Amino acid sequence: MKKIALIGQPNVGKSSLFNRIAKKRIAIVSEQSGTTRDIRKHNVEIFDKEALMLDTGGIDETDDAIFSNVKRKSVETAKEADIILFMVDGKRIPDDKDKELYYELQALGKELALVVNKIDNDKEMERLWSFYEFGIGEENLFGISVSHNRGTTKLFDWIYDRLPETVEPIQVKKEKEGEEDDEFEYDEELIEEVIEEESNEIKVAIIGKVNVGKSSILNALTGQERSVVSPIAGTTIDPVDESFEYEGKNITFVDTAGLRRRGSIEGIEKYALMRTEDMLQKANIALLVLDASKPFADLDEKISGLVDKHGLATIIVLNKWDENMDTFKKLEEEVRRRFRFLFFAPIIAVSAKTGRSIDRLKDKIIAIHENYSRRISTSVLNKTIETAVMRHALPSPNGAYLRIYYATQFGVKPPRIALIMNKPKLLHFSYKRYLMNFLRENIDFEGTPIHLVTRGKGEREEEEEVVTQY
Known part of the structure:
Protein backbone atom coordinates (compact mmCIF):
# COMPACT_ATOMS: atom_id res chain seq x y z
CA MET A 1 0.00 0.00 0.00
CA LYS A 2 1.43 3.37 -1.03
CA LYS A 3 2.02 6.07 1.57
CA ILE A 4 0.96 9.70 1.19
CA ALA A 5 2.65 12.25 3.45
CA LEU A 6 1.24 15.69 4.27
CA ILE A 7 4.10 18.12 4.88
CA GLY A 8 4.14 21.85 5.60
CA GLN A 9 4.55 24.66 8.09
CA PRO A 10 2.19 24.92 11.10
CA ASN A 11 -1.40 26.04 10.61
CA VAL A 12 -1.61 25.68 6.81
CA GLY A 13 -4.51 23.21 7.00
CA LYS A 14 -2.81 19.80 6.83
CA SER A 15 -5.02 18.20 9.48
CA SER A 16 -8.15 19.61 7.83
CA LEU A 17 -7.15 18.03 4.51
CA PHE A 18 -6.27 14.81 6.32
CA ASN A 19 -9.79 14.71 7.81
CA ARG A 20 -11.31 15.53 4.39
CA ILE A 21 -9.50 12.65 2.71
CA ALA A 22 -10.22 10.26 5.61
CA LYS A 23 -13.91 11.33 5.49
CA LYS A 24 -14.03 11.62 9.26
CA ARG A 25 -12.73 13.94 11.97
CA ILE A 26 -9.65 12.12 13.17
CA ALA A 27 -7.01 14.81 13.64
CA ILE A 28 -7.65 17.66 16.06
CA VAL A 29 -8.04 20.94 14.17
CA SER A 30 -7.57 24.33 15.83
CA GLU A 31 -6.34 27.83 15.05
CA GLN A 32 -3.49 27.28 17.49
CA SER A 33 -0.22 26.78 15.64
CA GLY A 34 1.44 23.41 16.21
CA THR A 35 -1.66 21.43 17.22
CA THR A 36 -0.40 18.32 15.39
CA ARG A 37 2.96 17.14 16.69
CA ASP A 38 3.14 13.39 16.15
CA ILE A 39 2.68 11.38 12.96
CA ARG A 40 -0.93 10.29 12.51
CA LYS A 41 -1.67 7.34 10.21
CA HIS A 42 -4.97 6.29 8.65
CA ASN A 43 -5.97 3.98 5.81
CA VAL A 44 -7.92 5.99 3.22
CA GLU A 45 -9.69 5.43 -0.06
CA ILE A 46 -9.17 7.74 -3.03
CA PHE A 47 -12.25 6.83 -5.02
CA ASP A 48 -11.75 3.01 -5.28
CA LYS A 49 -8.01 2.86 -4.50
CA GLU A 50 -6.44 2.45 -1.08
CA ALA A 51 -3.52 4.30 0.49
CA LEU A 52 -1.98 5.04 3.89
CA MET A 53 -2.27 8.72 4.79
CA LEU A 54 0.38 10.28 7.07
CA ASP A 55 -0.40 13.60 8.76
CA THR A 56 2.81 15.19 10.06
CA GLY A 57 3.43 17.99 12.51
CA GLY A 58 3.97 21.53 11.28
CA ILE A 59 7.61 22.27 10.44
CA ASP A 60 8.77 25.30 12.41
CA GLU A 61 12.36 26.56 12.31
CA THR A 62 12.30 27.82 15.91
CA ASP A 63 14.76 26.52 18.51
CA ASP A 64 11.88 25.08 20.52
CA ALA A 65 12.72 21.51 21.65
CA ILE A 66 9.34 20.14 20.58
CA PHE A 67 9.29 21.71 17.12
CA SER A 68 12.86 20.69 16.33
CA ASN A 69 11.81 17.07 16.93
CA VAL A 70 8.62 17.60 14.91
CA LYS A 71 10.59 18.85 11.89
CA ARG A 72 13.01 15.92 12.01
CA LYS A 73 10.19 13.37 12.19
CA SER A 74 8.26 15.10 9.40
CA VAL A 75 11.26 14.96 7.05
CA GLU A 76 11.87 11.29 7.97
CA THR A 77 8.22 10.55 7.15
CA ALA A 78 8.59 12.26 3.76
CA LYS A 79 11.54 10.00 2.97
CA GLU A 80 9.41 6.91 3.68
CA ALA A 81 6.41 8.12 1.64
CA ASP A 82 5.69 7.41 -2.02
CA ILE A 83 3.66 10.60 -2.59
CA ILE A 84 4.26 13.95 -0.87
CA LEU A 85 1.68 16.71 -0.60
CA PHE A 86 3.56 19.88 0.35
CA MET A 87 0.97 22.29 1.70
CA VAL A 88 1.31 26.07 1.97
CA ASP A 89 -0.93 28.94 3.04
CA GLY A 90 -2.42 30.71 0.00
CA LYS A 91 -3.25 33.78 2.07
CA ARG A 92 0.47 34.57 2.32
CA ILE A 93 3.03 35.21 -0.37
CA PRO A 94 5.64 32.45 -0.74
CA ASP A 95 8.50 32.85 1.72
CA ASP A 96 12.05 31.56 1.73
CA LYS A 97 11.21 28.94 4.34
CA ASP A 98 8.56 27.38 2.07
CA LYS A 99 10.97 27.37 -0.87
CA GLU A 100 13.73 25.70 1.15
CA LEU A 101 11.34 23.01 2.36
CA TYR A 102 10.01 22.45 -1.13
CA TYR A 103 13.49 22.06 -2.65
CA GLU A 104 14.48 19.70 0.19
CA LEU A 105 11.45 17.52 -0.56
CA GLN A 106 11.99 17.76 -4.32
CA ALA A 107 15.49 16.34 -3.88
CA LEU A 108 13.97 13.11 -2.48
CA GLY A 109 12.78 12.19 -5.99
CA LYS A 110 9.24 11.31 -4.89
CA GLU A 111 5.90 12.17 -6.51
CA LEU A 112 5.47 15.74 -5.23
CA ALA A 113 2.50 18.11 -5.34
CA LEU A 114 2.44 21.73 -4.17
CA VAL A 115 -0.95 22.27 -2.50
CA VAL A 116 -1.87 25.92 -1.96
CA ASN A 117 -4.66 26.00 0.63
CA LYS A 118 -7.12 28.77 1.56
CA ILE A 119 -7.90 29.75 -2.06
CA ASP A 120 -11.53 30.39 -1.20
CA ASN A 121 -12.84 31.91 -4.48
CA ASP A 122 -12.01 32.43 -8.16
CA LYS A 123 -10.46 35.85 -7.56
CA GLU A 124 -7.96 34.37 -5.11
CA MET A 125 -6.84 31.88 -7.77
CA GLU A 126 -4.64 34.70 -9.09
CA ARG A 127 -2.37 34.12 -6.10
CA LEU A 128 -1.28 30.82 -7.60
CA TRP A 129 0.91 32.65 -10.11
CA SER A 130 3.35 33.66 -7.38
CA PHE A 131 3.93 29.98 -6.51
CA TYR A 132 5.24 29.15 -9.99
CA GLU A 133 8.54 30.69 -8.87
CA PHE A 134 9.11 27.36 -7.06
CA GLY A 135 9.84 25.95 -10.51
CA ILE A 136 6.89 23.56 -10.38
CA GLY A 137 4.88 22.43 -13.39
CA GLU A 138 1.21 23.32 -13.74
CA GLU A 139 0.16 19.65 -13.46
CA ASN A 140 1.65 19.46 -9.95
CA LEU A 141 0.27 22.76 -8.58
CA PHE A 142 -3.15 22.79 -6.90
CA GLY A 143 -5.10 25.71 -5.50
CA ILE A 144 -7.68 24.43 -3.01
CA SER A 145 -9.83 25.47 -0.08
CA VAL A 146 -10.33 22.63 2.37
CA SER A 147 -12.84 24.60 4.44
CA HIS A 148 -14.97 25.38 1.35
CA ASN A 149 -14.20 22.03 -0.36
CA ARG A 150 -12.93 23.79 -3.50
CA GLY A 151 -10.42 22.29 -5.90
CA THR A 152 -10.01 19.04 -3.99
CA THR A 153 -11.39 16.84 -6.80
CA LYS A 154 -8.54 17.79 -9.13
CA LEU A 155 -6.04 16.98 -6.36
CA PHE A 156 -7.72 13.64 -5.65
CA ASP A 157 -7.58 12.78 -9.38
CA TRP A 158 -3.83 13.49 -9.37
CA ILE A 159 -3.32 11.22 -6.34
CA TYR A 160 -5.60 8.54 -7.83
CA ASP A 161 -3.49 8.30 -11.01
CA ARG A 162 -0.43 7.53 -8.88
CA LEU A 163 -1.96 4.72 -6.83
CA PRO A 164 -1.97 1.05 -7.87
CA GLU A 165 -5.20 -0.74 -8.63
CA THR A 166 -6.93 -2.27 -5.59
CA VAL A 167 -7.03 -6.07 -5.64
CA GLU A 168 -10.65 -7.23 -5.60
CA PRO A 169 -11.65 -9.92 -3.04
CA ILE A 170 -12.10 -13.44 -4.31
CA GLN A 171 -15.71 -14.00 -5.30
CA VAL A 172 -17.63 -17.12 -6.24
CA LYS A 173 -20.62 -16.95 -8.59
CA LYS A 174 -23.80 -18.23 -6.96
CA GLU A 175 -25.56 -20.68 -9.22
CA LYS A 176 -29.37 -20.41 -9.30
CA GLU A 177 -31.25 -22.74 -11.54
CA GLY A 178 -33.52 -20.90 -13.98
CA GLU A 179 -32.22 -17.47 -12.89
CA GLU A 180 -29.72 -15.07 -14.36
CA ASP A 181 -28.56 -12.48 -11.91
CA ASP A 182 -25.39 -10.81 -10.66
CA GLU A 183 -25.48 -11.98 -7.04
CA PHE A 184 -22.17 -13.10 -5.55
CA GLU A 185 -21.04 -14.68 -2.33
CA TYR A 186 -17.58 -14.45 -0.84
CA ASP A 187 -15.33 -17.47 -0.76
CA GLU A 188 -15.74 -19.17 2.64
CA GLU A 189 -12.00 -19.72 3.15
CA LEU A 190 -11.41 -16.00 2.66
CA ILE A 191 -14.06 -15.17 5.27
CA GLU A 192 -12.49 -17.56 7.77
CA GLU A 193 -9.11 -15.96 7.17
CA VAL A 194 -10.51 -12.48 7.79
CA ILE A 195 -12.24 -13.63 10.98
CA GLU A 196 -9.01 -15.19 12.22
CA GLU A 197 -7.11 -11.99 11.40
CA GLU A 198 -9.61 -9.90 13.35
CA SER A 199 -9.30 -12.22 16.36
CA ASN A 200 -5.56 -11.49 16.46
CA GLU A 201 -6.08 -7.77 16.99
CA ILE A 202 -5.02 -6.31 20.36
CA LYS A 203 -5.67 -2.64 21.08
CA VAL A 204 -3.62 -1.17 23.90
CA ALA A 205 -4.18 2.33 25.32
CA ILE A 206 -1.30 4.00 27.14
CA ILE A 207 -2.69 6.37 29.79
CA GLY A 208 -1.29 8.46 32.61
CA LYS A 209 -0.51 11.98 33.78
CA VAL A 210 1.44 14.43 31.69
CA ASN A 211 5.17 13.78 31.47
CA VAL A 212 5.25 10.29 33.02
CA GLY A 213 6.93 8.86 29.90
CA LYS A 214 4.03 7.44 27.90
CA SER A 215 5.46 8.46 24.53
CA SER A 216 8.89 7.10 25.48
CA ILE A 217 7.29 3.75 26.36
CA LEU A 218 5.44 3.70 23.02
CA ASN A 219 8.72 4.33 21.19
CA ALA A 220 10.45 1.59 23.21
CA LEU A 221 7.65 -0.93 22.58
CA THR A 222 7.52 -0.31 18.84
CA GLY A 223 11.28 -0.04 18.43
CA GLN A 224 11.05 3.28 16.60
CA GLU A 225 10.64 6.95 17.43
CA ARG A 226 6.91 7.10 16.74
CA SER A 227 5.99 9.86 19.20
CA VAL A 228 7.67 13.19 19.79
CA VAL A 229 9.34 13.10 23.21
CA SER A 230 10.36 16.17 25.22
CA PRO A 231 10.53 17.16 28.89
CA ILE A 232 7.76 19.68 28.25
CA ALA A 233 4.47 18.50 29.80
CA GLY A 234 1.61 18.14 27.32
CA THR A 235 3.75 17.41 24.24
CA THR A 236 1.30 14.77 22.98
CA ILE A 237 -2.06 16.27 21.98
CA ASP A 238 -3.64 13.90 19.45
CA PRO A 239 -3.80 10.22 20.47
CA VAL A 240 -0.99 8.54 18.49
CA ASP A 241 -1.33 4.97 17.30
CA GLU A 242 1.17 2.47 15.96
CA SER A 243 0.68 -1.18 14.98
CA PHE A 244 3.19 -4.01 14.71
CA GLU A 245 3.29 -7.79 14.74
CA TYR A 246 4.43 -9.65 17.84
CA GLU A 247 4.05 -13.36 18.63
CA GLY A 248 1.48 -13.75 15.85
CA LYS A 249 -0.64 -10.87 17.15
CA ASN A 250 -1.25 -7.48 15.57
CA ILE A 251 -0.84 -5.04 18.46
CA THR A 252 -2.03 -1.45 18.07
CA PHE A 253 -0.68 0.90 20.72
CA VAL A 254 -2.42 4.20 21.36
CA ASP A 255 -0.38 6.86 23.14
CA THR A 256 -3.04 9.14 24.60
CA ALA A 257 -2.56 12.74 25.66
CA GLY A 258 -1.37 13.19 29.22
CA LEU A 259 -4.19 14.06 31.60
CA ARG A 260 -4.18 16.96 34.06
CA ARG A 261 -6.45 18.07 36.86
CA ARG A 262 -9.70 19.31 35.34
CA GLY A 263 -8.99 22.93 36.34
CA SER A 264 -5.62 22.80 34.54
CA ILE A 265 -6.97 21.65 31.16
CA GLU A 266 -6.79 24.43 28.63
CA GLY A 267 -7.45 25.01 24.92
CA ILE A 268 -6.89 22.07 22.61
CA GLU A 269 -6.16 19.77 25.59
CA LYS A 270 -9.95 19.65 26.09
CA TYR A 271 -10.21 17.99 22.68
CA ALA A 272 -7.38 15.65 23.67
CA LEU A 273 -9.29 14.57 26.78
CA MET A 274 -12.36 13.74 24.69
CA ARG A 275 -10.21 11.78 22.23
CA THR A 276 -8.66 9.83 25.10
CA GLU A 277 -12.13 8.76 26.25
CA ASP A 278 -12.98 7.69 22.68
CA MET A 279 -9.81 5.61 22.41
CA LEU A 280 -10.44 3.89 25.74
CA GLN A 281 -13.87 2.79 24.51
CA LYS A 282 -12.16 0.95 21.65
CA ALA A 283 -9.23 -0.48 23.63
CA ASN A 284 -8.82 -3.96 25.12
CA ILE A 285 -5.91 -3.30 27.46
CA ALA A 286 -4.76 -0.20 29.36
CA LEU A 287 -1.16 0.42 30.32
CA LEU A 288 -1.47 2.68 33.35
CA VAL A 289 1.89 4.48 33.40
CA LEU A 290 3.13 5.83 36.72
CA ASP A 291 6.30 7.82 37.32
CA ALA A 292 8.19 5.71 39.86
CA SER A 293 10.79 8.45 40.41
CA LYS A 294 8.22 10.70 42.12
CA PRO A 295 5.54 10.22 44.81
CA PHE A 296 2.19 9.07 43.44
CA ALA A 297 -0.55 11.73 43.33
CA ASP A 298 -4.33 11.78 43.71
CA LEU A 299 -4.56 12.45 39.98
CA ASP A 300 -2.94 9.06 39.30
CA GLU A 301 -5.80 7.42 41.18
CA LYS A 302 -8.44 9.43 39.30
CA ILE A 303 -6.92 8.49 35.95
CA SER A 304 -6.90 4.83 36.96
CA GLY A 305 -10.66 5.14 37.46
CA LEU A 306 -11.00 5.43 33.66
CA VAL A 307 -9.77 1.84 33.42
CA ASP A 308 -12.60 0.59 35.62
CA LYS A 309 -15.12 2.80 33.80
CA HIS A 310 -14.36 1.10 30.48
CA GLY A 311 -13.87 -2.44 31.86
CA LEU A 312 -10.36 -2.80 30.47
CA ALA A 313 -7.69 -5.36 31.16
CA THR A 314 -4.85 -3.55 32.90
CA ILE A 315 -1.10 -3.59 33.40
CA ILE A 316 0.41 -1.07 35.84
CA VAL A 317 3.71 0.18 34.41
CA LEU A 318 6.20 1.81 36.75
CA ASN A 319 8.38 3.94 34.47
CA LYS A 320 11.68 5.58 35.49
CA TRP A 321 12.14 2.98 38.23
CA ASP A 322 15.90 3.14 37.64
CA GLU A 323 15.81 6.71 38.98
CA ASN A 324 14.31 5.62 42.31
CA MET A 325 16.42 3.97 44.99
CA ASP A 326 13.43 2.39 46.72
CA THR A 327 13.12 -1.37 46.43
CA PHE A 328 10.53 -2.79 44.04
CA LYS A 329 8.76 -4.46 46.96
CA LYS A 330 8.27 -1.11 48.69
CA LEU A 331 6.92 0.48 45.50
CA GLU A 332 4.62 -2.48 44.90
CA GLU A 333 3.14 -2.14 48.39
CA GLU A 334 2.47 1.56 47.77
CA VAL A 335 0.77 0.81 44.42
CA ARG A 336 -1.43 -1.89 45.95
CA ARG A 337 -2.42 0.46 48.76
CA ARG A 338 -3.35 3.38 46.49
CA PHE A 339 -4.89 1.38 43.62
CA ARG A 340 -6.82 -1.28 45.53
CA PHE A 341 -9.53 -1.76 42.91
CA LEU A 342 -6.83 -2.70 40.36
CA PHE A 343 -5.59 -5.55 42.55
CA PHE A 344 -5.94 -7.93 39.58
CA ALA A 345 -3.46 -5.90 37.48
CA PRO A 346 0.18 -7.06 37.32
CA ILE A 347 2.89 -4.50 38.08
CA ILE A 348 5.96 -4.20 35.85
CA ALA A 349 8.83 -1.82 36.50
CA VAL A 350 10.44 -0.60 33.27
CA SER A 351 12.82 2.02 31.99
CA ALA A 352 11.86 3.44 28.61
CA LYS A 353 15.26 5.17 28.52
CA THR A 354 17.36 1.99 28.84
CA GLY A 355 14.82 -0.52 27.46
CA ARG A 356 14.76 -2.46 30.72
CA SER A 357 11.85 -5.01 30.89
CA ILE A 358 10.26 -3.74 27.64
CA ASP A 359 10.28 -7.26 26.12
CA ARG A 360 8.76 -8.59 29.33
CA LEU A 361 6.03 -5.99 29.02
CA LYS A 362 5.26 -7.15 25.46
CA ASP A 363 4.96 -10.76 26.63
CA LYS A 364 2.69 -9.70 29.48
CA ILE A 365 0.39 -7.86 27.04
CA ILE A 366 -0.07 -11.08 25.05
CA ALA A 367 -0.78 -13.10 28.21
CA ILE A 368 -3.23 -10.56 29.64
CA HIS A 369 -5.14 -10.35 26.34
CA GLU A 370 -5.55 -14.15 26.40
CA ASN A 371 -7.05 -13.87 29.89
CA TYR A 372 -9.27 -10.96 28.81
CA SER A 373 -10.56 -13.10 25.91
CA ARG A 374 -10.65 -16.37 27.87
CA ARG A 375 -13.63 -18.70 27.46
CA ILE A 376 -14.10 -21.26 30.24
CA SER A 377 -15.94 -24.45 29.40
Missing part, protein backbone atom coordinates in the same frame (compact mmCIF):
# COMPACT_ATOMS: atom_id res chain seq x y z
CA THR A 378 -19.26 -24.85 31.21
CA SER A 379 -18.10 -28.08 32.86
CA VAL A 380 -14.92 -26.50 34.31
CA LEU A 381 -16.84 -23.42 35.41
CA ASN A 382 -19.56 -25.41 37.17
CA LYS A 383 -17.04 -27.69 38.85
CA THR A 384 -15.19 -24.63 40.19
CA ILE A 385 -18.39 -22.99 41.49
CA GLU A 386 -19.52 -26.28 43.01
CA THR A 387 -16.21 -26.61 44.88
CA ALA A 388 -16.49 -23.02 46.12
CA VAL A 389 -20.02 -23.64 47.48
CA MET A 390 -18.88 -26.83 49.21
CA ARG A 391 -16.07 -24.95 50.97
CA HIS A 392 -18.25 -22.02 51.93
CA ALA A 393 -21.98 -22.71 51.91
CA LEU A 394 -24.46 -20.30 50.37
CA PRO A 395 -25.96 -17.89 52.95
CA SER A 396 -29.61 -18.09 54.05
CA PRO A 397 -30.80 -14.46 54.29
CA ASN A 398 -33.82 -14.31 56.63
CA GLY A 399 -34.05 -18.09 56.47
CA ALA A 400 -34.44 -18.16 52.68
CA TYR A 401 -32.98 -21.19 50.89
CA LEU A 402 -30.64 -20.18 48.04
CA ARG A 403 -29.59 -22.50 45.30
CA ILE A 404 -27.30 -22.09 42.27
CA TYR A 405 -28.60 -24.29 39.45
CA TYR A 406 -25.60 -23.78 37.19
CA ALA A 407 -23.04 -21.23 35.95
CA THR A 408 -22.24 -20.27 32.38
CA GLN A 409 -19.99 -17.79 30.62
CA PHE A 410 -21.90 -15.54 28.23
CA GLY A 411 -19.26 -13.04 27.15
CA VAL A 412 -15.59 -12.11 26.89
CA LYS A 413 -13.51 -8.92 26.91
CA PRO A 414 -13.95 -8.86 29.87
CA PRO A 415 -15.14 -12.36 30.91
CA ARG A 416 -18.85 -12.33 31.85
CA ILE A 417 -20.25 -15.14 33.95
CA ALA A 418 -23.89 -15.75 34.89
CA LEU A 419 -25.12 -17.67 37.95
CA ILE A 420 -28.57 -19.13 37.33
CA MET A 421 -30.33 -19.18 40.72
CA ASN A 422 -33.69 -19.57 42.40
CA LYS A 423 -33.55 -16.19 44.20
CA PRO A 424 -30.82 -14.12 42.48
CA LYS A 425 -31.61 -10.81 44.19
CA LEU A 426 -30.97 -12.27 47.65
CA LEU A 427 -27.36 -13.25 47.04
CA HIS A 428 -25.23 -10.80 49.03
CA PHE A 429 -22.38 -8.90 47.40
CA SER A 430 -19.84 -10.34 49.84
CA TYR A 431 -20.59 -13.88 48.67
CA LYS A 432 -20.33 -12.85 45.02
CA ARG A 433 -16.93 -11.38 45.83
CA TYR A 434 -15.95 -14.66 47.48
CA LEU A 435 -16.97 -16.57 44.34
CA MET A 436 -15.02 -14.21 42.06
CA ASN A 437 -11.92 -14.52 44.25
CA PHE A 438 -12.27 -18.30 44.20
CA LEU A 439 -12.51 -18.22 40.40
CA ARG A 440 -9.29 -16.19 40.29
CA GLU A 441 -7.51 -18.69 42.54
CA ASN A 442 -8.39 -21.58 40.22
CA ILE A 443 -8.48 -19.97 36.75
CA ASP A 444 -5.92 -17.55 35.33
CA PHE A 445 -7.70 -14.20 35.15
CA GLU A 446 -4.62 -12.08 35.87
CA GLY A 447 -4.94 -8.58 34.51
CA THR A 448 -8.64 -8.69 33.70
CA PRO A 449 -11.78 -7.68 35.59
CA ILE A 450 -14.59 -10.23 35.91
CA HIS A 451 -18.26 -9.39 35.51
CA LEU A 452 -20.49 -11.71 37.53
CA VAL A 453 -24.28 -11.59 37.23
CA THR A 454 -27.05 -13.45 39.01
CA ARG A 455 -30.15 -14.41 37.08
CA GLY A 456 -33.31 -16.38 37.66
CA LYS A 457 -34.52 -18.96 35.19
CA GLY A 458 -36.15 -17.33 32.18
CA GLU A 459 -35.02 -13.79 33.07
CA ARG A 460 -34.08 -11.56 30.15
CA GLU A 461 -30.50 -10.37 29.91
CA GLU A 462 -31.41 -6.71 30.36
CA GLU A 463 -32.84 -7.58 33.80
CA GLU A 464 -29.45 -8.83 35.01
CA GLU A 465 -27.77 -7.39 38.03
CA VAL A 466 -24.19 -6.82 37.00
CA VAL A 467 -21.36 -6.91 39.52
CA THR A 468 -17.93 -5.72 38.39
CA GLN A 469 -14.80 -6.97 40.11
CA TYR A 470 -13.01 -4.03 41.73
